[in-house]
Amino acid sequence: MQGADPGTVRSAIDDRDPLPGTGGFAGERDGALVRDVLGRYPLFSEAGDRSTWSADPTDLDEPDAVPAGHRRDADGESRIWTLPNPDPYVDDERAVSEVRGAVLDSVDGVDGSPAIAFSGGVDSSILAARLDGPLYVGGFEGSHDVEAARSAAEALGREVRVVEFSHADLERAVPEIVRATGRSNPMDVQIALPLYLVAERAAADGHDRLAVGQGADELFGGYAKVAKAPDDPRVEADTVRGATREVVTSLPAQLERDVLTLRAAGVEPVAPLLHDRVVAAALRLPGRLLIDGEERKVALRRAADFLPPEVRDRDKKAVQYGSYVARELDRLARQAGFKRRMDDHVGKYVDSLLD
Known part of the structure; x- marks a missing residue:
């Protein structure tokens, strides 16, 4: 479990507490993947195989991000936590x-x-x-x-x-x-x-x-x-x-x-x-x-x-x-021949660097 001890995460699940006093968390708890309400830590499972997971998407062939505030296991996915909407301070x-x-x-x-x-x-x-x-x-x-x-x-x-x-x-x-x-x-x-x-x-x-x-x-x-x-x-x-x-x-x-x-x-x-x-x-x-x-x-x-x-x-x-x-990424794109009149010229330049 990234970011919090497992006991705190279990209590947050049981109490449906979206802000249990942590800096965020993500990982496996009781056979399910969970990610805090703001998604402060990344978490992925293999598409089509939810038992295979990692915090690093490059570890997986087809990484599928666990949505923030959700629980994911072999049976499916459900929301556990929702961001609170408290009344504003008066003073x-x-x-x-x-x-x-x-x-x-x-x-x-x-x-x-x-x-x-x-x-x-x-x-x-x-x-x-x-x-x-x-x-x-x-x-x-x-x-x-x-x-x-x-x-x-x-x-x-x-x-x-x-x-x-x-x-x-x-x-x-x-x-x-x-x-x-x-x-x-x-x-x-x-x-x-x-x-x-x-x-x-x-x-x-x-x-x-x-x-x-x-x-x-x-x-x-x-x-x-x-x-x-x-x-x-x-x-x-x-x-x-x-x-x-x-x-x-x-x-x-x-x-x-x-x-x-x-x-x-x-x-x-x-x-x-x-x-x-x-x-x-x-x-x-x-x-x-x-x-x-x-x-x-x-x-x-x-x-x-x-x-x-x-x-x-x-x-x-x-x-x-x-x-x-x-500014400078735009300059590099233009120098490489990707002019601003082109649709998404910086994106095309980025793609060229990947090639």
Whole structure:
């Protein structure tokens, strides 16, 4: 069983408790495969043979992912856990206090000193302020993430190790990521590339774990499409709180990609902002503590009052854009003859690298 002891998982099954106080889990219990409600650990069985399973899809001929929150055995598949939908906090001060307590308990509870993926945003700065491991940022020369990480590290009194990407790195890493994740669409590849290259450097430096701030954007209202609800066609919900819940349900697919990417690079991810206690606190936030005008992740920023204001209040770009990976992968595609006028020109370039 990945992520939790078998006794805790059995109790969660018996009680139908979706948030039993873990950082997620997946594996076999009492003859069945189970995966936590947010799918924080990947789990696959062989298509047509549910008795053959693995956390690594490359171990199987036809891997079939166990859906988050489900139980799968020889007789079939059923949902055990559903994401809670609690009433929102009424008192804003109490809400922020609950978020602060959950975040600090989770981050401070991380064992040892894992390396830290650091972009200079509020999520990774929380980790950098509370954990002792070295900070790593990756990107092309002059990229937003590298500059933001340097300035944030200086404000925190930390040093950051810069992993400078090259075109050769992208060309080499793309097939490795596709092989590990089974995904070749450009968006997944663009997101996975910076994670893979930073994790690869951390592993080369002797680290076997990498702390990441994943989940914070989904849980705390970090996306523009959430801020624009109901006017953004990318979400169906008609409120900020509903849109936040909608993007939280997208986490299983994202986390499967990210965990497999990081493991392929040689590290095990540590994601304290995805602990059950943080999830439970975030799910109770009212819309005004998620988005307030132009400010996103309101409650998380207020809870992170131990950070310097210039770090706590800064926005960040999505990793594929902040690192310039999306831009440079597009450049490589065009240089290889896949022009933008072509349909899915970057996808065709990715496929060419696999060939």
